[in-house]
Amino acid sequence: MRTAALIVAAGRGTRAGGDLPKQWQIVAGHSVAEWTLAAFENHSGIDRVLLVIHPDDAAHVPAGVDWVAGGATRDASVRAGLEALTAHDIDRVLIHDVARACVDTAVIDAVLDALDHSDGAAPGLAVTDALWRGDAHVTGTEPRDGLFRAQTPQGFRFDAILAAHRAHPGGAADDVEVARAAGLAVAITQGSEDNIKITQPRDFARAAAILKGRQMTAPDIRLGNGYDVHRFGPGDHVVLCGVHVPHDQALEGHSDADVGMHAITDAIYGALAMGDIGRHFPPSDPQWKGAESHIFLRHAVAMAQEQGFAISNIDCTLVCERPKIGPHAVAMQAALSDITGIEAGRISVKATTSERLGFTGREEGIAAIATATLVKS
Numbered sequence: 001m002r003t004a005a006l007i008v009a010a011g012r013g014t015r016a017g018g019d020l021p022k023q024w025q026i027v028a029g030h031s032v033a034e035w036t037l038a039a040f041e042n043h044s045g046i047d048r049v050l051l052v053i054h055p056d057d058a059a060h061v062p063a064g065v066d067w068v069a070g071g072a073t074r075d076a077s078v079r080a081g082l083e084a085l086t087a088h089d090i091d092r093v094l095i096h097d098v099a100r101a102c103v104d105t106a107v108i109d110a111v112l113d114a115l116d117h118s119d120g121a122a123p124g125l126a127v128t129d130a131l132w133r134g135d136a137h138v139t140g141t142e143p144r145d146g147l148f149r150a151q152t153p154q155g156f157r158f159d160a161i162l163a164a165h166r167a168h169p170g171g172a173a174d175d176v177e178v179a180r181a182a183g184l185a186v187a188i189t190q191g192s193e194d195n196i197k198i199t200q201p202r203d204f205a206r207a208a209a210i211l212k213g214r215q216m217t218a219p220d221i222r223l224g225n226g227y228d229v230h231r232f233g234p235g236d237h238v239v240l241c242g243v244h245v246p247h248d249q250a251l252e253g254h255s256d257a258d259v260g261m262h263a264i265t266d267a268i269y270g271a272l273a274m275g276d277i278g279r280h281f282p283p284s285d286p287q288w289k290g291a292e293s294h295i296f297l298r299h300a301v302a303m304a305q306e307q308g309f310a311i312s313n314i315d316c317t318l319v320c321e322r323p324k325i326g327p328h329a330v331a332m333q334a335a336l337s338d339i340t341g342i343e344a345g346r347i348s349v350k351a352t353t354s355e356r357l358g359f360t361g362r363e364e365g366i367a368a369i370a371t372a373t374l375v376k377s
């Protein structure tokens with residue numbers, strides 16, 4: 001099931017003041033339209049986003065955003081957007097006012113969920129204030145029971161709302177009015193007090209306070225894995241995850257043969273799509289003979305930082321019959337924390353045996369498997 005978001009941005013917004021229509025004015029570092037677009041572009045339930053603009057505003061549209069020219073009224077603009085979407089095999093559509101730049105995932109989710117069992121759905125907030133009728137003076141009151149403040153996005157089955165707009169004479173306040181005129185059932189979902197519509201100049205400050213700290217784009221999350229093996233040879237200790245562990249054998253390798261740190265290093269390189277240790281520190285190069293493995297790990301961490309990534313967590317599993325890893329796991333976490341600069345609570349070091357099977361079961365060597373998660377905001 002494919003869902004589109006139709007962002008209506010063809011109005012002039014003169015009440016908001018400023019030299020530009022409100023959708024192109026800056027709030028919290030980005031235009032109102034950019035914030036609104038990001039809310040839907042970053043949502044996993046939205047497959048396509050289409051912006052409906054005034055014909056004079058094409059130069060303001062962010063690069064890569066699909067758009068279509070709207071009409072003289074809001075419902076005419078929605079109709080233009082819906083007609084444009086007919087070429088894209090859409091099953092459901094969320095119609096949203098561009099001026100509601102603070103819409104959040106929970107509001108969108110609620111509308112999408114309601115569309116599973118209703119022709120339409122729209123967020124609303126129950127009216128809690130007393131209602132008066134009057135002019136300069138109060139002439140009467142109105143009951144507030146069953147009254148809601150309407151918000152967007154307003155979601156519908158695509159074919160149904162398209163037919164409803166085609167049949168409507170025009171002049172509707174919103175798409176719920178169009179839907180109801182066509183006999184469609186519209187569920188009320190939970191709105192949000194933060195889902196404000198920027199209308200007056202003072203609304204920009206409130207929107208900025210809500211949007212402060214939000215991310216314009218989804219974080220870039222990378223997952224890498226590493227695997228390494230070293231055989232046993234003569235010696236009286238092994239180096240694992242930066243810790244010297246007494247043992248009746250040592251691990252052999254071109255460097256200090258820290259199999260755990262090598263797997264972690266390769267996991268970070270892998271998340272960066274930058275190969276493995278051998279690419280950056282060739283074993284044919286004699287300068288790395290006997291090198292301590294923290295050199296490799298620090299290099300991988302530095303590369304991640306240069307590309308704007310933070311290491312979110314590291315998970316390393318050592319596979320061996322002996323030595324026992326448990327007594328040294330906390331020290332290994334601490335050593336890796338010191339090298340990588342991330343807190344020990346985000347580093348896992350654990351061990352398993354291979355039930356006496358294979359080369360590790362025969363105690364011919366140790367294997368390590370590691371996973372690293374990198375995040376760029």
